[in-house]
Amino acid sequence: MDVSELLDDLNKPQREAVAAPLGHTRILAGAGSGKTRVLVHRIAWLIQAEALSPANILAVTFTNKAAAEMRGRIEQMLGYPIGGMWVGTFHGLAHRLLRSHWQEAGLPQGFQILDSDDQLRMIKRIIRGMSLDEAQWPPKQAQWYINGQKDEGLRAAHLQAGEDPYSQNMLAIYLAYEQACERAGVVDFGELLLRSHELWLKRPDILAHYQQRFSQILVDEFQDTNTIQYAWIRVLAGQTGHLFIVGDDDQSIYGWRGAKIENIQKFHKDYPDASTVRLEQNYRSTGNILAAANAVIANNSERLGKELWTEDADGEPIQLYNAYNERDEAAYLVQEVRNWMNQGGKRSEVAVLYRSNAQSRVIEEALMQSAVPYRVYGGLRFFERAEIKDVLSYLRLISNRRDDAAFERIVNIPTRGIGAATLTQLRQYARETNQSMWQSSVDFLQQKILPARAGNALSAFLTLIDSLTPEDDSMSLHELTALVIDESGLRTHFAKDKTEKGQGRIENMDELINATREFMRADDEEEMPLLDAFLAHAALEAGENQGDQWQDCVQLMTLHSAKGLEFPIVFMVGMEEGLFPGQKSSDDPLRLAEERRLCYVGMTRARNTLYLLYTESRYLYGQEMHPRPSRFLSEIPVERLHQVRSQKNMAAAGLTAIASRSHSADDTGFRTGQQVMHQKFGPGVIIDTEGNGSHARVHVNFKQAGSKWLVLAYANLETL
Ligand SMILES: Nc1ncnc2c1ncn2[C@@H]1O[C@H](COP(=O)(O)OP(=O)(O)OP(=O)(O)O)[C@@H](O)[C@H]1O
Numbered sequence: 001m002d003v004s005e006l007l008d009d010l011n012k013p014q015r016e017a018v019a020a021p022l023g024h025t026r027i028l029a030g031a032g033s034g035k036t037r038v039l040v041h042r043i044a045w046l047i048q049a050e051a052l053s054p055a056n057i058l059a060v061t062f063t064n065k066a067a068a069e070m071r072g073r074i075e076q077m078l079g080y081p082i083g084g085m086w087v088g089t090f091h092g093l094a095h096r097l098l099r100s101h102w103q104e105a106g107l108p109q110g111f112q113i114l115d116s117d118d119q120l121r122m123i124k125r126i127i128r129g130m131s132l133d134e135a136q137w138p139p140k141q142a143q144w145y146i147n148g149q150k151d152e153g154l155r156a157a158h159l160q161a162g163e164d165p166y167s168q169n170m171l172a173i174y175l176a177y178e179q180a181c182e183r184a185g186v187v188d189f190g191e192l193l194l195r196s197h198e199l200w201l202k203r204p205d206i207l208a209h210y211q212q213r214f215s216q217i218l219v220d221e222f223q224d225t226n227t228i229q230y231a232w233i234r235v236l237a238g239q240t241g242h243l244f245i246v247g248d249d250d251q252s253i254y255g256w257r258g259a260k261i262e263n264i265q266k267f268h269k270d271y272p273d274a275s276t277v278r279l280e281q282n283y284r285s286t287g288n289i290l291a292a293a294n295a296v297i298a299n300n301s302e303r304l305g306k307e308l309w310t311e312d313a314d315g316e317p318i319q320l321y322n323a324y325n326e327r328d329e330a331a332y333l334v335q336e337v338r339n340w341m342n343q344g345g346k347r348s349e350v351a352v353l354y355r356s357n358a359q360s361r362v363i364e365e366a367l368m369q370s371a372v373p374y375r376v377y378g379g380l381r382f383f384e385r386a387e388i389k390d391v392l393s394y395l396r397l398i399s400n401r402r403d404d405a406a407f408e409r410i411v412n413i414p415t416r417g418i419g420a421a422t423l424t425q426l427r428q429y430a431r432e433t434n435q436s437m438w439q440s441s442v443d444f445l446q447q448k449i450l451p452a453r454a455g456n457a458l459s460a461f462l463t464l465i466d467s468l469t470p471e472d473d474s475m476s477l478h479e480l481t482a483l484v485i486d487e488s489g490l491r492t493h494f495a496k497d498k499t500e501k502g503q504g505r506i507e508n509m510d511e512l513i514n515a516t517r518e519f520m521r522a523d524d525e526e527e528m529p530l531l532d533a534f535l536a537h538a539a540l541e542a543g544e545n546q547g548d549q550w551q552d553c554v555q556l557m558t559l560h561s562a563k564g565l566e567f568p569i570v571f572m573v574g575m576e577e578g579l580f581p582g583q584k585s586s587d588d589p590l591r592l593a594e595e596r597r598l599c600y601v602g603m604t605r606a607r608n609t610l611y612l613l614y615t616e617s618r619y620l621y622g623q624e625m626h627p628r629p630s631r632f633l634s635e636i637p638v639e640r641l642h643q644v645r646s647q648k649n650m651a652a653a654g655l656t657a658i659a660s661r662s663h664s665a666d667d668t669g670f671r672t673g674q675q676v677m678h679q680k681f682g683p684g685v686i687i688d689t690e691g692n693g694s695h696a697r698v699h700v701n702f703k704q705a706g707s708k709w710l711v712l713a714y715a716n717l718e719t720l
């Protein structure tokens, strides 16, 4: 593609933006108006028309997937690879920077990334170590506090506790957490940005190097940057760098995680000479979809205000389906997907979007039963599954003995007789001597502090890790992974669990071996040991590459992770009050506005057909609900909607659909929703049933004991 062609498939304001003179540019425009397309063309323009080197360009995208697509698209346009360009997420880019400057940033060379689950465990331990009551000081709350401070660029040292116990304890936990991370040589997600930002501030020479290099900085989805991310960009741009930011205030959906819509306006104040381009033509959706989305978002106040129009025909009306319950909802969805496939459509052209991850299970089941391949983005991702994290923790400890989170996770998995008392002693010693758990263990063994049995068990564990650590690089990563799974005893451990769950865990571990076999280091990671590159990949990309990349799959994801994407067919499920908008948002105008933006994001993902589904009754989080239809549905002009079936039919169809399934009353003698009594656990409600005969199981939500799966043959349940 030569220079003139770069501008061919663009409208006038888009061309203006792509070919803008070097300087600061802000693009403010609604969904599907070509913002991302303009950003991609701009990069090609910088290289071709402005004769800049790809190495001068740094582009920030919202997901790793978007980054890969962007790179591919530009290479396709230019006809050659653009290795030197940096494109990635904020976290990915910050991570890359810290890998190159670990020493200057005060990190160990093999520092590992702590994902939010690891982080929570660590915080839990700290709270216990401080003898605080976990019920009164929930670890999740402390995690939220810590991450919130980091998003604002604040360390414990920057903060001052007030008089109240809340701020005092939170600050103390934050401080202890920072020290524990330091000791373990691990960084959490927020730390990646915070630390690279600090690195630049304390090392002007390093900053100058990057400022000289990255004269062009482009940011997609700017409306969802938080304080530290914006600060990071500003520092990098300095006096000479040029910023090209694109965003849509109506699509800001991460306020709950510290994103600041205001950054869009702040940008204008911080860079008064920036030119602003507005795009108003939508190229993605049909007239009906666009009109409906515009009508919904119009209910928000305090918008920067823009209208979108399309040259497209109205297209099909929006399909509104009133399901009987969540299974009926899933059954209808599967039926429509199959219709689409029968017409020659591809599965990957279909997206199912939900508000909460917990909604995916029923839909997954329905798709599975009909043998429709699907892929889940986000949610319980492959790399977040317990057994995978166990194996990864072994690998992490193999790579870095100071990784306390990994040590703690697997020291007694599978059980090897290292008890809580030993661990408490070790932790205390580690804190006092400011050493890792590993080093503390070594000291303990040398000084023969532990009783013989505990000492032997601990010593066996250390020997195991040492023996698994390769001495040279003659062993491939997947051989090492297989070895770890077998020698650690994890395989035998999980094989003892004969249920499907246990089987699934083994399959997952085998899939991990596949993942390590297929893993290829990125160009910029050549210096890094393959194992470390893989561990970083596992932490950063969790879930994004799940399933077989090449298989034609229906795409399942939360509304949040659908941002920036588009699909010919979109199903939005669970359009119900209490779920979407969520319960807590109903009486908080700010949160409600954010939910509405999320609805706008969801609707504008659809190109041709949009389905909105809601149910009369739903089991979620172990409770039965009888929700009202979402208020967002009533904000859509009726002439844009087509009610798919009448409510009465629906209820009947829903009932037969349920009765015809294996999960029905005939198999177990119980039905969902039934009240039961258990001798030990007390009263509860059946929330699911499966299997039959002696294998029949019921899932019961007990008032006191929480939810449990019980085998009917042994449960002695009484109906109430
Ligand atoms: N001038 C154009 N001519 C034809 N198609 C276009 C044009 N501009 C954009 N498109 C197409 O419209 C769709 C939406 O574009 P894009 O994804 O860049 O929009 P966006 O503004 O980034 O949307 P979002 O806000 O959802 O991120 C894409 O399929 C894109 O290829």
Ligand SMILES: [Mg+2]
Pocket: 035, 036, 037, 220, 564
């Ligand atoms: Mg976009």
